[in-house]
Amino acid sequence: KAGVTQTPRYLIKTRGQQVTLSCSPISGHRSVSWYQQTPGQGLQFLFEYFSETQRNKGNFPGRFSGRQFSNSRSEMNVSTLELGDSALYLCASSLVGVEQYFGPGTRLTVT
Amino acid sequence: GEDVEQSLFLSVREGDSSVINCTYTDSSSTYLYWYKQEPGAGLQLLTYIFSNMDMKQDQRLTVLLNKKDKHLSLRIADTQTGDSAIYFCAESITGNAGKSTFGDGTTLTVKP
Numbered sequence: 001k002a003g004v005t006q007t008p009r010y011l012i013k014t015r016g017q018q019v020t021l022s023c024s025p026i027s028g029h030r031s032v033s034w035y036q037q038t039p040g041q042g043l044q045f046l047f048e049y050f051s052e053t054q055r056n057k058g059n060f061p062g063r064f065s066g067r068q069f070s071n072s073r074s075e076m077n078v079s080t081l082e083l084g085d086s087a088l089y090l091c092a093s094s095l096v097g098v099e100q101y102f103g104p105g106t107r108l109t110v111t
Numbered sequence: 112g113e114d115v116e117q118s119l120f121l122s123v124r125e126g127d128s129s130v131i132n133c134t135y136t137d138s139s140s141t142y143l144y145w146y147k148q149e150p151g152a153g154l155q156l157l158t159y160i161f162s163n164m165d166m167k168q169d170q171r172l173t174v175l176l177n178k179k180d181k182h183l184s185l186r187i188a189d190t191q192t193g194d195s196a197i198y199f200c201a202e203s204i205t206g207n208a209g210k211s212t213f214g215d216g217t218t219l220t221v222k223p
Binding site for chain 2: 004031032033035042043045048050055056058090092094097098099100101102103104105
């Protein structure tokens with residue numbers, strides 16, 4: 001079975017731009033979560049989607065948004081990028097809510 | 112609120128046992144996890160323990176949970192250089208791994 005895939009793996013954007021990241025979960029997994037990892041703040045939960053509905057949300061500004069499609073693939077969008085948004089964005093999928101499997105991440109650099 | 116704390120660094124000799132410690136604050140945690148992250152990679156789920164258990168063993172890994180003290184540990188037996196990585200402790204309050212709170216990670220260095 002293929003693991004969680006994330007595209008693109010690396011991205012460089014300029015302040016003020018917006019970005020969309022994509023995540024394809026393990027086949028059959030309906031829960032997809034997003035996390036932001038930075039050296040200063042560590043791993044922080046962004047949001048979780050289950051069956052196309054946002055089930056949980058972390059403490060991030062409204063510039064961070066996401067969605068999930070009927071095939072469970074998920075996208076997250078960050079608008080009006082700031083330098084502080086530079087991070088590794090990790091996606092994880094889960095089948096029954098106990099075990100969570102992570103993708104390799106998308107490294108976003110904002111200049 | 113939820114908070115998970117870990118020591119930042121641990122250095123051991125190859126062949127020794129490693130013990131990585133973690134404390135958490137929320138007594139309603141239902142699952143506690145250990146993940147491993149190697150450079151440039153995502154997180155790999157190593158093992159997890161349900162909050163009504165005291166211990167779980169999986170090959171070279173032993174997880175101990177002291178629910179009274181809210182203390183979790185991961186013991187790696189016969190540590191190898193390939194075990195060098197960052198180890199994260201995480202808790203799930205709702206029993207849904209999809210919303211987990213992570214510690215800052217412990218960097219394990221294994222010296223030959």
